[in-house]
Amino acid sequence: MNTEQISQYMTSLGQQARKASRVIARATTATKNHALLATADAIAASADELIRANALDLQAGRDNGLDEAMLDRLALTPARLDTMIEGLRQVAALPDPIGSIRDMKFLPSGIQVGRMRVPLGVIGIIYESRPNVTVEAASLCLKSGNACILRGGSESIHSNQAIAQCLRQGLDAAGLPQSVVQVVETTDRAAVGELITMPDYVDVIVPRGGKGLIERISRDAKVPVIKHLDGICHVYVDDRADMDKAEAIALNSKTHRYGVCNAMETLLVHRAVADVFLPRMARRYAEKQVELRGCPVTCSILPEAVAATEADWTTEYLAPILAIRVVDDMDAAIGHINTYSSQHTDAMVSEDFTRARRFLAEVDSSSVMINASTRFADGFEYGLGAEIGISTDKIHARGPVGLEGLTSEKYVVFGDGHIRQ
Amino acid sequence: MNTEQISQYMTSLGQQARKASRVIARATTATKNHALLATADAIAASADELIRANALDLQAGRDNGLDEAMLDRLALTPARLDTMIEGLRQVAALPDPIGSIRDMKFLPSGIQVGRMRVPLGVIGIIYESRPNVTVEAASLCLKSGNACILRGGSESIHSNQAIAQCLRQGLDAAGLPQSVVQVVETTDRAAVGELITMPDYVDVIVPRGGKGLIERISRDAKVPVIKHLDGICHVYVDDRADMDKAEAIALNSKTHRYGVCNAMETLLVHRAVADVFLPRMARRYAEKQVELRGCPVTCSILPEAVAATEADWTTEYLAPILAIRVVDDMDAAIGHINTYSSQHTDAMVSEDFTRARRFLAEVDSSSVMINASTRFADGFEYGLGAEIGISTDKIHARGPVGLEGLTSEKYVVFGDGHIRQ
Structure with missing residues (x-):
């Protein structure tokens, strides 16, 4: 794809994600859990295909001279597939943060005011080699009522596409649009540049990777970034x-x-x-x-x-x-x-x-x-049940980021014909 | 001042603000309230000076052809000074959000984990003509443990400097550094450009004004912006x-x-x-x-x-x-x-x-x-006690923004020699 085609492709992913975000935002807990569990089943049923797709990535990695540590991070084994399946089931078992209302109280005017937890909308996630991040990130976004666009490392492109297929099967089974989770199909770096500069279609970017990647994304992004730089x-x-x-x-x-x-x-x-x-x-x-x-x-x-x-x-x-x-x-x-x-x-x-x-x-x-x-200092150790990353920012999410970090709150106001005097 | 001098001047404000932010972050509730009440007293004692300074702004405004609505927003009257004084006393009476710990609980490992409310650090506020915003913004930042750099409209420069003097007296009286609240002394627009691109010294920008101003700031800022565009x-x-x-x-x-x-x-x-x-x-x-x-x-x-x-x-x-x-x-x-x-x-x-x-x-x-x-839809009507603006963003603060919107949370962990197995 040339630059213009990539721009069109990413815009189309963004538009579909925005549309899907309205559907997933109002999906019931049962529907979201159904999609997660059906994805787990699809991964179990597709183990052979996943390992075959991963073999293509491993072969390409060896041909490109990736070191052993990188190849190890990239590899999908039956044990790692089991961990992915188990992770999906754990996220399904987590309480649904969406729709909870806190601090509902009567004010002197007679209105009642509270705060309802809502999804952020569309989350863009940019990560490097490990293909299990595809499932982890997708499952957390889905459970928190967000659509997501995932951009994994080019060295895991075949694995990620095979995993995306399982996610689509899971969404299908639950009657949700496939575009709730979209995995970018091009390995061109320009796709990242587009993803982080589409404020109309993407509400927040979560980069996971080395410091260089995160600094570059933070510098160039036109949408908020939930980021983690160093841990000193x-x-x-x-x-x-x-x-x-x-x-x-x-x-x-x-x-x-x-x-x-x-x-x-x-x-x-x-x-x-x-x-x-x-x-x-x-x-x-x-x-x-x-x-x-x-x-x-x-x-x-x-x-x-x-x-x-x-x-x-x-x-x-x-x-x-x-x-x-x-x-x-x-x-x-x-x-x-x-x-x-x-x-x-x-x-x-x-x-x-x-x-x-x-x-x-x-x-x-x-x-x-x-x-x-x-x-x-870890989302699981802190009882968040899951972790999409650790934020060293102060705005929005700080420290280990679980489902709540992928949500926002809106005010809800109840009256009985109340008007302001 | 030329461009380089403005850059140096703003950097120096930023450095002083960062330093002061460490002091105000740990100030006790009593100290912060002391500063607020002493500022109220200083305004009461300086009514004549404030109205004289304001007269300079009004005269310049008339000379520059400001319309009646603008001149009205700009004017400081004894009644408006009383409102400012009353506002300071109300903010002093609000509960201090800083240091509160929520959801402290034991985890399976035996550690206790909770979340403590903390200031954001340094807040830059950019606003247009009304000089009372200087007091409102400063008081909310101070109560929430933040240092601030305030950049008001050039048409209210004399009024704002006179108000800044009262704020410094209030900080002095409480033994706090004067640089907890700094009002930019130059009316050059380049100062805004500097203020919004100093991530080392400014943690968040709150613009208050017309849509054009806010769009410009959001586009150019290199730090997060808590913003409100339209209300349709x-x-x-x-x-x-x-x-x-x-x-x-x-x-x-x-x-x-x-x-x-x-x-x-x-x-x-x-x-x-x-x-x-x-x-x-x-x-x-x-x-x-x-x-x-x-x-x-x-x-x-x-x-x-x-x-x-x-x-x-x-x-x-x-x-x-x-x-x-x-x-x-x-x-x-x-x-x-x-x-x-x-x-x-x-x-x-x-x-x-x-x-x-x-x-x-x-x-x-x-x-x-x-x-x-x-x-x-208003911070006072919702019981927040104060409002620095209404956010139409989803990240960090959404809807009316009170003291809590100017804070973040950190995790606190207590153990008894606990290590991770």
Whole structure:
């Protein structure tokens, strides 16, 4: 397709999505769940086709020199299909957020006013290689009453088209229009440019992928973007910390998984406990072969630490590397966090009530924790039942974004012929 | 100032605002209320200076040929100063939204998770002539824990600077930094361009003014905008309406005030009652000299109505003009509304329970009403206690925006050394 054809194609997807959004917005919970469960059945029945389509992507990936990690993310196995099926059933089992009315109350004029939860409309989702995102994203949009346009990575195009076919079967079975979920069929990058600049047809964009992709989309989008940039997460170990808890949390936050946004990247330690705590932690990190980069005080305590540079305080390693800084007190820790944190997740370990109260109030991050591992910052761990991403924005959705983040509220007003005096 | 100087000046305002935002975010309710009440006292004590400064603006306005309506909006009178003072005291009396924690609950892992309300950070507000907006906007930002940068109309520059002086006195009295509220001192338009493209220093822009201003700002802004475009509001009179209620609501929605965004612009009437209802309403509208523009059926019933064109369905008259369309049934009414409404406020008059239930679910507007006048769509009438504007967006804030619309939520997590397994 040339540029003009892509523009026409995307406009037509947008128009169909807008039309479908009106239907899905008013669909009953039972109908939406029917579509989700029928999609699960279609995936189970189409396992062979899905794996065949995926084989085409894997072959192309190998031909194009994708590395093993990329190929692994791309691969659909019977176990991964089961996870997709299970995910659809879980989303079907979640409570339907749409139509709930809260805070309905009588006002002095005699009218009743409340707020009803409603879908956003059309959601555009842009993501990279993993084909399971196609099912995850579609199921969350569908359950929250939104139409969606999905644009997956070009390396998973065959897998995504095969999954789209199952989604269409599910929508058909429930009597819903197929265009409630549309998967972009061209791999041309211009399609992304169109998708993010159609405010008439797309209400919000959710990009999932690397920082470069997200920055580019945020810069160029003409519609709101629910986005997640880096996760530069901190754990501050206070001098009033229980040292056993501090050790468990500092170890888990860094080493439970390295390549995730809620892993700790910088450890802050109160000066009064640094002499005791740092050598103890260094032994644990050594077992896991975590490289330590420290401030001058840290390096004076830990000979194995290399000197940290300014860049270390602002780097999301996503690797077995940890920056460590010794601070004079909690104020210095909060100062460091509010300067260098990406406002994703920051934790303090302390038994001090008054300091906990201040840390909660003064650290401006999407998740602020006391005596818990940063690894808990996750939609499932928070009981949202699902997660479309973690927002480091403050507008609309902040932190793990579940179904509610894909909705809005409208005011509903009841009267009995009331007029304004 | 030349372009570069304006850029430097705005950057410096932005940096100071960001710094001040950290202080005001953690200020206690008592401190914030102290600043509000001290500002009220400063305005009372500075009445003469304020009226003198305003006289300079009025003189310049006359010299520049502003019309009487503009000059009236611009004028500060003792009565208007009293309204400003009363407004400050009302905002001080509102509950503080910041720091409230909701939905705190234990999760299966043993952690407790809840959501704490927090300020957005720095809010940029761009508005036109009325100087009282300076106090209103500043007081709402301050109470919600935000720093703000205010950019009023150039025709009210002297008044706004005099008001800014009172705000600084109020902040001083409470021991808060003066840069919590900054009023832009240059009238150069380039300052607006800078203000809306400083994502490092400004978290959200709230434009208040004409549609042209808001469209321009939305197009060029590099930060989220809480905006309100038109109010093309509808009242649908169903054939199951109580005709007395319908008459009262159709009259009040159109004629209570003309130049407001929540006035009805289009009346939709069910075919089965049009013959009775339209002549009855036409007599009431004639008393108020409202011009009627109708669809062919309307014109056949009301000889005084002129033929409506397509443009009439999409025009916000803000004047004693009303478009009228006869529809076959509620579905046609909902179809018309979802096509032409600006999604501000739409009402149905009907005694039918099942239709009310459907109208609420299917009309996609920021306020949806049953048997009440569209004129109720207002922060004060909804019990918000204050209003910074009405949002016709779906993202973040929708409908009347009070203090809560100027805030966000973060997750707070409590544990006892919990780690993720």
